[in-house]
Amino acid sequence: xxxxxxxxxxxxxxxxxxxxxxxxxxxxxxxxxxxxxxxxxxxxxxxxxxxxxxxxxxxxxxxxxxxxxxxxxxxxxxxxxxxxxxxxxxxxxxxxxxxxxxxxxxxxxxxxxxxxxxxxxxxxxxxxxxxxxxxxxxxxxxxxxxxxxxxxxxxxxxxxxxxxxxxxxxxxxxxxxxxxxxxxxxxxxxxxxxxxxxxxxxxxxxxxxxxxxxxxxxxxxxxxxxxxxxxxxxxxxxxxxxxxxxxxxxxxxxxxxxxxxxxxxxxxxxxxxxxxxxxxxxxxxxxxxxxxxxxxxxxxxxxxxxxxxxxxxxxxxxxxxxxxxxxxxxxxxxxxxxxxxxxxxxxxxxxxxxxxxxxxxxxxxxxxxxxxxxxx
Amino acid sequence: xxxxxxxxxxxxxxxxxxxxxxxxxxxxxxxxxxxxxxxxxxxxxxxxxxxxxxxxxxxxxxxxxxxxxxxxxxxxxxxxxxxxxxxxxxxxxxxxxxxxxxxxxxxxxxxxxxxxxxxxxxxxxxxxxxxxxxxxxxxxxxxxxxxxxxxxxxxxxxxxxxxxxxxxxxxxxxxxxxxxxxxxxxxxxxxxxxxxxxxxxxxxxxxxxxxxxxxxxxxxxxxxxxxxxxxxxxxxxxxxxxxxxxxxxxxxxxxxxxxxxxxxxxxxxxxxxxxxxxxxxxxxxxxxxxxxxxxxxxxxxxxxxxxxxxxxxxxxxxxxxxxxxxxxxxxxxxxxxxxxxxxxxxxxxxxxxxxxxxxxxxxxxxxxxxxxxxxxxxxxxxxxxxxxxxxxxx
Numbered sequence: 001x002x003x004x005x006x007x008x009x010x011x012x013x014x015x016x017x018x019x020x021x022x023x024x025x026x027x028x029x030x031x032x033x034x035x036x037x038x039x040x041x042x043x044x045x046x047x048x049x050x051x052x053x054x055x056x057x058x059x060x061x062x063x064x065x066x067x068x069x070x071x072x073x074x075x076x077x078x079x080x081x082x083x084x085x086x087x088x089x090x091x092x093x094x095x096x097x098x099x100x101x102x103x104x105x106x107x108x109x110x111x112x113x114x115x116x117x118x119x120x121x122x123x124x125x126x127x128x129x130x131x132x133x134x135x136x137x138x139x140x141x142x143x144x145x146x147x148x149x150x151x152x153x154x155x156x157x158x159x160x161x162x163x164x165x166x167x168x169x170x171x172x173x174x175x176x177x178x179x180x181x182x183x184x185x186x187x188x189x190x191x192x193x194x195x196x197x198x199x200x201x202x203x204x205x206x207x208x209x210x211x212x213x214x215x216x217x218x219x220x221x222x223x224x225x226x227x228x229x230x231x232x233x234x235x236x237x238x239x240x241x242x243x244x245x246x247x248x249x250x251x252x253x254x255x256x257x258x259x260x261x262x263x264x265x266x267x268x269x270x271x272x273x274x275x276x277x278x279x280x281x282x283x284x285x286x287x288x289x290x291x292x293x294x295x296x297x298x299x300x301x302x303x304x305x306x307x308x309x310x311x312x313x314x315x316x317x318x319x320x321x322x323x324x325x326x327x328x329x330x331x332x333x334x335x336x337x338x339x340x341x342x343x344x345x346x347x348x349x350x351x352x353x354x355x356x357x358x359x360x361x362x363x364x365x366x367x368x369x370x371x372x373x374x375x376x
Numbered sequence: 377x378x379x380x381x382x383x384x385x386x387x388x389x390x391x392x393x394x395x396x397x398x399x400x401x402x403x404x405x406x407x408x409x410x411x412x413x414x415x416x417x418x419x420x421x422x423x424x425x426x427x428x429x430x431x432x433x434x435x436x437x438x439x440x441x442x443x444x445x446x447x448x449x450x451x452x453x454x455x456x457x458x459x460x461x462x463x464x465x466x467x468x469x470x471x472x473x474x475x476x477x478x479x480x481x482x483x484x485x486x487x488x489x490x491x492x493x494x495x496x497x498x499x500x501x502x503x504x505x506x507x508x509x510x511x512x513x514x515x516x517x518x519x520x521x522x523x524x525x526x527x528x529x530x531x532x533x534x535x536x537x538x539x540x541x542x543x544x545x546x547x548x549x550x551x552x553x554x555x556x557x558x559x560x561x562x563x564x565x566x567x568x569x570x571x572x573x574x575x576x577x578x579x580x581x582x583x584x585x586x587x588x589x590x591x592x593x594x595x596x597x598x599x600x601x602x603x604x605x606x607x608x609x610x611x612x613x614x615x616x617x618x619x620x621x622x623x624x625x626x627x628x629x630x631x632x633x634x635x636x637x638x639x640x641x642x643x644x645x646x647x648x649x650x651x652x653x654x655x656x657x658x659x660x661x662x663x664x665x666x667x668x669x670x671x672x673x674x675x676x677x678x679x680x681x682x683x684x685x686x687x688x689x690x691x692x693x694x695x696x697x698x699x700x701x702x703x704x705x706x707x708x709x710x711x712x713x714x715x716x717x718x719x720x721x722x723x724x725x726x727x728x729x730x731x732x733x734x735x736x737x738x739x740x741x742x743x744x745x746x747x748x749x750x751x752x753x754x755x756x757x758x759x760x761x762x763x764x765x766x767x768x769x770x
Contacts, residue, residue: 255763268755271754271764278757279700286676294379360661367664
């Protein structure tokens with residue numbers, strides 16, 4: 001049992017954190033989020049190539065550095081703390097993991113090396129445009145793809161799309177295809193969280209070949225659900241550090257801000273809220289890192305740990321970000337202050353991969369709670 | 377970073393589990409799964425002696441004082457197996473986890489020789505004398521006082537005052553008492569840490585009936601009680617330092633042991649929900665799964681804290697354990713009542729004595745109070761972990 005960072009992990013944390021502290025502040029975040037691409041290509045190149053974060057979780061035989069999901073979690077934590085607007089999560093944390101889980105060795109080799117360096121950007125399109133969390137893109141027996149996928153982070157800058165589609169027999173296929181194929185269109189949206197813009201992707205009878213199907217063509221639903229659990233864990237790491245960042249902002253402000261002749265942080269009404277925030281921050285960090293560890297150890301606890309991390313960290317970040325606005329008072333409600341950026345990131349994170357309640361309902365089946373009897 | 381235990385640690389786990397199972401299937405079967413603080417007290421005393429004889433009473437103590445010098449991981453493993461086996465709460469725990477470690481840390485060699493072997497062997501039980509009617513959350517506001525007088529065998533401390541919430545005092549042989557030995561002193565200054573025999577005319581106990589209906593705690597009155605001058609731990613006036621060192625022993629490993637008990641309780645809540653149909657209610661399902669996630673997190677978090685070196689124990693996440701588990705358990709009590717429905721409202725017999733889950737519902741109201749209320753915990757977190765300005769005190 002060594003449930004603390006190894007030397008390599010601690011070194012990674014320090015180097016990413018040091019790099020971001022130098023290169024990313026509120027001004028850079030805002031400039032990137034207001035640009036058409038929604039990210040800063042120069043910073044992206046540095047993160048992927050100079051810092052090597054693209055290959056952090058990849059196996060050595062595909063050119064990765066083999067730091068696993070814990071390594072990915074550390075990268076997500078540091079970027080999340082600064083709200084770095086970048087396609088990192090969608091390309092490395094979602095799409096690359098799907099390719100790794102579902103693809104053949106040849107496909108992995110062909111696709112991942114360019115993703116790892118950031119030369120190529122991928123996005124995972126797995127759910128529909130409604131409230132539900134299931135694929136609504138259809139793959140016919142003739143390998144034609146139709147339907148639409150919603151809420152794809154950085155879909156508008158992706159050159160490679162990984163698509164979860166349903167076949168007529170109900171099985172799932174995972175497909176990897178270039179974003180410029182005929183019949184495919186991408187519509188970017190104004191998203192509540194400007195630091196991670198969402199797109200809708202439409203497939204109008206897009207003609208695929210067998211090469212676009214990841215793996216052996218069998219049912220890929222296990223690969224999809226495994227991918228989503230790894231993505232939830234990576235996102236949980238971001239949520240935990242986002243919660244920590246807003247707590248730090250709030251503590252600093254409340255030591256500084258004087259009302260009634262005292263720093264407002266000396267009032268118990270505020271202190272106690274911040275104490276409750278810290279309880280959630282520490283538990284969230286623990287939940288995310290434990291789940292990342294479990295993912296690397298490959299035990300059968302993965303789905304449970306992912307569901308726990310996703311549900312807890314989602315609510316912890318939303319709660320802390322909401323409290324941060326409240327404790328900052330009026331300034332916290334302004335566009336100029338960063339509190340709203342965290343608040344919106346927290347909300348988007350919590351809804352991207354299945355909301356906390358749906359994650360908890362997954363847990364019900366794992367702990368022997370009787371299934372709900374549906375009325376006939 | 378890794379979460380599992382080593383093969384050596386797993387074999388230690390198997391050894392502990394086998395010993396516990398043999399004892400609790402054999403001579404101690406009657407107290408297996410006993411949940412009260414001191415029910416079947418005679419057999420519980422024998423159990424303390426059996427733990428001592430088997431070398432399992434205080435495995436974390438250093439070997440030269442009769443412990444095993446067990447690592448934190450081994451202590452965690454033993455605590456988990458102890459709870460998993462349904463072994464009863466330790467009536468010797470105040471001696472083993474509080475008095476003993478304090479003596480090892482602050483005591484003289486004579487004090488160690490006199491007291492440690494009897495704690496280890498389960499022959500002498502201890503009680504804790506800290507809280508007073510006017511010294512609860514404001515613990516340093518202690519009024520109980522002591523002064524030196526000549527006695528038949530040399531100088532003695534004479535003690536006058538009242539302690540409250542002294543659990544197990546009616547069965548204990550000794551009590552450690554935090555009292556004021558400097559007249560006119562205030563707050564943490566001028567306090568001393570005395571070891572006092574309970575069986576003497578100057579000590580009177582009065583049981584306190586709690587809202588559960590049980591009477592596990594006492595008021596302890598000192599009216600000219602005496603103890604030898606040598607029975608002071610630390611120097612006169614150093615009592616606060618000694619006592620605070622001792623409180624830190626309350627954290628840590630014990631938080632992992634209670635989780636196994638919590639796990640058993642949650643399991644019974646799930647069984648009850650499946651049996652009476654409450655599991656069909658989506659709100660109940662959300663609360664049960666939230667409770668499960670919360671309990672798992674408690675375990676992950678304890679493992680994270682215990683993976684650190686001893687001197688790092690008071691890192692940020694270590695501050696949150698008490699408020700987290702106490703709050704979690706209180707919510708489990710509320711959930712249990714909501715799952716049971718009206719049948720949870722009636723006792724099975726003629727006494728005011730409820731079944732496990734309704735009893736837990738009532739008992740957990742104490743847990744966000746004792747050992748530092750949630751409100752005091754939040755002050756500690758805010759001031760010591762987050763560095764927020766102190767509340768003006770006057």
